[in-house]
Structure formats: C-alpha cells, structure tokens
Amino acid sequence: MLTTRPRGTNDILPGETEKWHYVEKVLREICMEFDYQEIRFPIFEHTELFQRGVGETTDIVEKEMYTFLDRGQRSITLRPEGTASTVRAYLEHKLYALPQPVKMYYIGPMFRYERPQAGRYRQFHQFGVEVFGSFDPAIDAEVIALAMNFYHRLGLKGLELRLNSVGCPNCRPKHRETLQSFLEKDLHRLCRDCQGRYERNPLRILDCKNNQCREITAGAPTVLGSLCPECREHFEAVKEYLDEAGIRYLIDDRLVRGLDYYTKTAFEIIVNEIGAQSAICGGGRYDGLVESLGGPPIPGVGFALGMERIFPALESQGISIPLENQLDVYVIALGKAADRKAFQILLNLRLEGIKADKDYLRRSLKAQLKTAHRHNVKYALIFGENELEKGTVILRFMETSKQKEMPVDEALDLIRKQMDKKIKM
RNA sequence: GUGGAUGUGGCGAAGCGGUUAACGCACCGGAUUGUGGCUCCGGCACCCGAGGGUUCAAAUCCCUUCAUCCACCCCA
Structure with a gap:
C-alpha cells in the first residue's frame, strides 16, 4: 500500500510530462487566439455547489463524488467537473459586471469515484471552456470550433462531431410528456435502468444501449421534433454557423448529455480509438444554470474535454508529439x-x-x-x-x-x- | 455496484507438484595504461502480489484477500 498509488490515479512520469506540456501549450495558444482567459478555481468546493450545479439526479452526484467532512464539519467535495465552479466564481466575483461575454478556460484535475477502465480514471484531467452572457448561436459554434480546431492541430483524424438540441424549459416538458406516453405501453419491457429513468429523466432512455430498449424507442418522438420556435431557430442558426465554418457534424437526436443543466445545444466529439470510451469531448449550452445557482438569468455555453483520452487516440493514429528536451x-x-x-x-x-x-x-x-x-x-x-x-x-x-x-x-x-x-x- | 481476465527481477516472458527460479531487453562493471555507439565476458529475484491451508515437498493444488487490466452502468 505504501508504495502503491490509490486506485484510478496515475503518476505522469518524466518522458510523459513532456507530452502533456505540449498538449497544454497547444490549448493555451488556441485560447489566446480565440480570446479565452484562464481561470483557476479550487480543487474542492462546498458539496452543495455540485449537488445544485451538476444536478441531484445525475450519476456524478448520486454515486461518484469524493465527499468528506473537513475539520470544521463542513461537507467538502473534490471537484468532479469544472462548470459549477466556474459559475460560482463568476457569481462570487460578479464577473457579470464586466463587458459580456466573459470567455474563460480551465485545465486541471477532476475527481470521480468510478471503476477505472481504459480512458477512465478517478483522478483525470479536463480542459474546458465556459462562455457567459451571450444567447448568440454564434458563440455555440465558436466553442465547438475551438474544440475541433484543437484536435486538428494535434493531427487527430476521424473525429465525429455529434450535434443535438435538448430544448429549453418551455419545450422540454411537452416533449417529455409525448415521450412518456409513447413509452407507456412498453414500460415493463424496458431494462431496469430505463424503468427508473421513465419518471426521473425519460430523455435518457433514448440513449440506452440495451437492444430491447433501442427496439422500443426506435420510432420514439425526438426532442428535435418538439422544439419550441425559439429553440428551433437557435439550433438552425448553430448549424448555419458550423456549415459556414466548414465544420462537419452529424445530427444525433438521441444525444443527451448526462448533466442536468444543459439546454438547447448539446454536442459530443467522438473518436474510435480509446476502448469503450469514445467520447473525447462533451458540452453544450446551459442557459438556466447561472440563475439556478442564485445569480442573474445569464446564459452560458461550454465544453470539457478529457486529457487522458487524447494520448491513446494520438498513439493509435501514429501521431508523435514533437519533443524538445535534447541535451546539447x-x-x-x-x-x-x-x-x-x-x-x-x-x-x-x-x-x-x-x-x-x-x-x-x-x-x-x-x-x-x-x-x-x-x-x-x-x-x-x-x-x-x-x-x-x-x-x-x-x-x-x-x-x-x-x-x-x-x-x-x-x-x-x-x-x-x-x-x-x-x-x- | 456487477461480470471477465491477469498478477514471477526495472520491463517482456518461461516454468504449471520435486535439487541452486530459464531466457530476452534494460541497467551496472570489465575486455592492459584517459574515450561512446558493434562484439565478448561478468553482475543483477534469501524468492514467484499478500495471507492462510493441503503435501515428505508448492511459484506450481485449494481458500481468502489485495491490486491491475478490460467490459457493463455512466461519463471526459
């Protein structure tokens, strides 16, 4: 035990750190060009922040958080993701008083108590960006462009951008209802997980990998089908911006992000080279989050990408990282x-x-x-x-x-x- | 939380009940006096993840445990 690292953690050894430095350098360069500034927030926060910010019904909050009481009997949690903290800092320091939008990025370790697996660790590293204060679909597209640009710069090929809209508090309830009534007759045939999701988050049934569930949901009404005019217009505009930028995407009307706070745009970037974990980046818009954490009704968009998932992808595509540690x-x-x-x-x-x-x-x-x-x-x-x-x-x-x-x-x-x-x- | 695989020196890997645990790579030293990359020679596991048991005898059989990997769930 004394000489064994905790499960799901990794030592990044000399020889490897150089690769990280390179990737981080590329990220910082891009952020500079896109005019995003770095924010550094604590590794741990009050547990409540994540409960409220990430969502009580998410897997993260239900079973994956590293939570403990500090010596003052306060409940503390090791950050499982970066968006909640960014929002908290934005509110705490009243960054909404600045000219908007505020465009920030972060990079650092996150913690989730899960069984480790290829591309999944208990301490892992994320790079993420968050933009506050703009409803403009162009900013959704910018954020996506930033991520795609990054992977291209590394030389990664075969990326797949999946795009969806999950609606807003106006249109989601309606879709939820039609979906539930569609599934009602087959409810007992759904897998156990999905039976639980039926009430709590029926949207995610569409995302289930179980064959029988897929069969049942085959003709289910899609979120896209019941978007309100505003969401529809927003979605169309995002697509136009992406088209204009030459960024190819795939509409995936089953794409549901696991976190509760998303609205409208949801996207994922997939690459097929890291075992079962093919998503290397995920993000979207979260127009209700700032307000739900006690701030003004300020919209947000962002994404997070996993650093650990980059390296195996690069490796299997035969891309080597330029190193410059040569002794003279x-x-x-x-x-x-x-x-x-x-x-x-x-x-x-x-x-x-x-x-x-x-x-x-x-x-x-x-x-x-x-x-x-x-x-x-x-x-x-x-x-x-x-x-x-x-x-x-x-x-x-x-x-x-x-x-x-x-x-x-x-x-x-x-x-x-x-x-x-x-x-x- | 569930399922599968695996655990022998720094790494890779033989051995699968019987004397001193192969081998390859790496590492260290040497091959006449102060010289690298090739070659040759030598060194490097009181011990086979840990604990217990079976046996005259176990790295090899049994049990427990821990760890790693992979997959499910979910996610980055």
Missing part, C-alpha cells in the same frame, strides 16, 4: 581537480542557455562517454588532469567521433556559435 553538451571530468573546473564550466554553459549536464557518480571516462552517447548529445567536453594543467579541454564531436584539444575559451566559443546556428535554423 555533456561535460566529462577525470579526477578531482578537473571535476571542480568542469562543474564551473557546466554551470556557465547553462547560464548561457545551453542545455548541459555532467556525471555525478564518479564514473570512468568510458562510462561517462557512454552516458553522453545515450543522451544523444552533439558535443562532449573532456577535462583531464593533463588538460587542466595546460588550460585546455578536449572538444569531442560525438557524431563523427572526431575530437580536438584546444583552450577552454576557444571550445566554449565554438559551442556557442554552433548553438546560435541551430537556433537560426
């Missing part, structure tokens, strides 16, 4: 006195921005050269007792196995020049 110089010393000198030179190289390292195990020249080789370094600087006396150093070109003894300054100059050249290329 390896400094080798033989003997105590030379080692002192080598250490000083090493530090100076680094001050000049040259990536350099040395041996710290007092190993033989042979072993040190081996290490230099392993680092795939271009230059090795070799200091021995002889060179130390003469004030020289051996500059070895690892690729050609050629080397030359010269004054220390001369060798450093040579390396500097080579590095400059590299930067210019």
Whole structure:
C-alpha cells in the first residue's frame, strides 16, 4: 500500500510530462487566439455547489463524488467537473459586471469515484471552456470550433462531431410528456435502468444501449421534433454557423448529455480509438444554470474535454508529439581537480542557455562517454588532469567521433556559435 | 455496484507438484595504461502480489484477500 498509488490515479512520469506540456501549450495558444482567459478555481468546493450545479439526479452526484467532512464539519467535495465552479466564481466575483461575454478556460484535475477502465480514471484531467452572457448561436459554434480546431492541430483524424438540441424549459416538458406516453405501453419491457429513468429523466432512455430498449424507442418522438420556435431557430442558426465554418457534424437526436443543466445545444466529439470510451469531448449550452445557482438569468455555453483520452487516440493514429528536451553538451571530468573546473564550466554553459549536464557518480571516462552517447548529445567536453594543467579541454564531436584539444575559451566559443546556428535554423 | 481476465527481477516472458527460479531487453562493471555507439565476458529475484491451508515437498493444488487490466452502468 505504501508504495502503491490509490486506485484510478496515475503518476505522469518524466518522458510523459513532456507530452502533456505540449498538449497544454497547444490549448493555451488556441485560447489566446480565440480570446479565452484562464481561470483557476479550487480543487474542492462546498458539496452543495455540485449537488445544485451538476444536478441531484445525475450519476456524478448520486454515486461518484469524493465527499468528506473537513475539520470544521463542513461537507467538502473534490471537484468532479469544472462548470459549477466556474459559475460560482463568476457569481462570487460578479464577473457579470464586466463587458459580456466573459470567455474563460480551465485545465486541471477532476475527481470521480468510478471503476477505472481504459480512458477512465478517478483522478483525470479536463480542459474546458465556459462562455457567459451571450444567447448568440454564434458563440455555440465558436466553442465547438475551438474544440475541433484543437484536435486538428494535434493531427487527430476521424473525429465525429455529434450535434443535438435538448430544448429549453418551455419545450422540454411537452416533449417529455409525448415521450412518456409513447413509452407507456412498453414500460415493463424496458431494462431496469430505463424503468427508473421513465419518471426521473425519460430523455435518457433514448440513449440506452440495451437492444430491447433501442427496439422500443426506435420510432420514439425526438426532442428535435418538439422544439419550441425559439429553440428551433437557435439550433438552425448553430448549424448555419458550423456549415459556414466548414465544420462537419452529424445530427444525433438521441444525444443527451448526462448533466442536468444543459439546454438547447448539446454536442459530443467522438473518436474510435480509446476502448469503450469514445467520447473525447462533451458540452453544450446551459442557459438556466447561472440563475439556478442564485445569480442573474445569464446564459452560458461550454465544453470539457478529457486529457487522458487524447494520448491513446494520438498513439493509435501514429501521431508523435514533437519533443524538445535534447541535451546539447555533456561535460566529462577525470579526477578531482578537473571535476571542480568542469562543474564551473557546466554551470556557465547553462547560464548561457545551453542545455548541459555532467556525471555525478564518479564514473570512468568510458562510462561517462557512454552516458553522453545515450543522451544523444552533439558535443562532449573532456577535462583531464593533463588538460587542466595546460588550460585546455578536449572538444569531442560525438557524431563523427572526431575530437580536438584546444583552450577552454576557444571550445566554449565554438559551442556557442554552433548553438546560435541551430537556433537560426 | 456487477461480470471477465491477469498478477514471477526495472520491463517482456518461461516454468504449471520435486535439487541452486530459464531466457530476452534494460541497467551496472570489465575486455592492459584517459574515450561512446558493434562484439565478448561478468553482475543483477534469501524468492514467484499478500495471507492462510493441503503435501515428505508448492511459484506450481485449494481458500481468502489485495491490486491491475478490460467490459457493463455512466461519463471526459
């Protein structure tokens, strides 16, 4: 136990963190271009925020939250998603007083108590964006474009954007009723889960994977069919913006997001390479959420995407991430006195921005050269007792196995020049 | 929460009741004096996830437990 990480958590080790950095860099770049600013909110919040914000009937709240009492007997929950916190911060700091819309993004760990599986962990990382204060369908499209743009930049292919509208408090009750009366006669034939959903959230029956349920719901009335004029118009406009932007999508009138707060636009991005978890991004509009958390009636749109699901997708598509952690110089010393000198030179190289390292195990020249080789370094600087006396150093070109003894300054100059050249290329 | 698979050194992987637990990779050291990548040699598991049991004898059989993976549910 002592040396085992908690179930469903992961160590991201050296060699892997570089990949994360790259993906995060791409995300931040895009956000800058799209004019979204980062928000950082707490890892834990008052439990009530998620109960109210995510929805009492959702799986997250019912069975997946990491909830505990702190020493002051307050109920605290590790954040299972980012939207609720973003809304809370927006209200707490009265960001509605700013020019609207307010466009924000976040990136960081989320926590859900679930059985781990391919692409699903108890601590996982999400990047998400939230936009407050605009009803404009164009902002729905912008948010979707941002996500698609990101995946394209990484080089991912075969993405599928699924689009739906789940209506609003005006049209949803009507649809709910027609759906319930459609299902009523077959209620007993539905799977157990769906029988439970019938009252609580009949919309989700449409999303059930059970064969018999699918059969029963085959001709069920769709949400799209009973949208009110306003929702219909909004949906059409979102589609037009996407068409205009050349973003292809698939209408999926069965797409229901698992969280209670969605209205109108709902979307998911799917890629078939990460086991059973094919959704890499999900989001939509939540026009009622801000108000339901005690704020003014301010609309919102956003999405969240799972970082962990990106990497297996990239890998199975043979996309490698460009890494730039290449060491430039390896400094080798033989003997105590030379080692002192080598250490000083090493530090100076680094001050000049040259990536350099040395041996710290007092190993033989042979072993040190081996290490230099392993680092795939271009230059090795070799200091021995002889060179130390003469004030020289051996500059070895690892690729050609050629080397030359010269004054220390001369060798450093040579390396500097080579590095400059590299930067210019 | 349910179901299936798996658990042998850092990694991959043999062994499936009987002396000192193969092998490959990685790692470390060496092959005459201060030199890498190839080759050769050597080193690296008081122990087979943990606990208990059966047996003269278990990594190998049984039970329990834990963990990992995959799937269901649901989601990112």
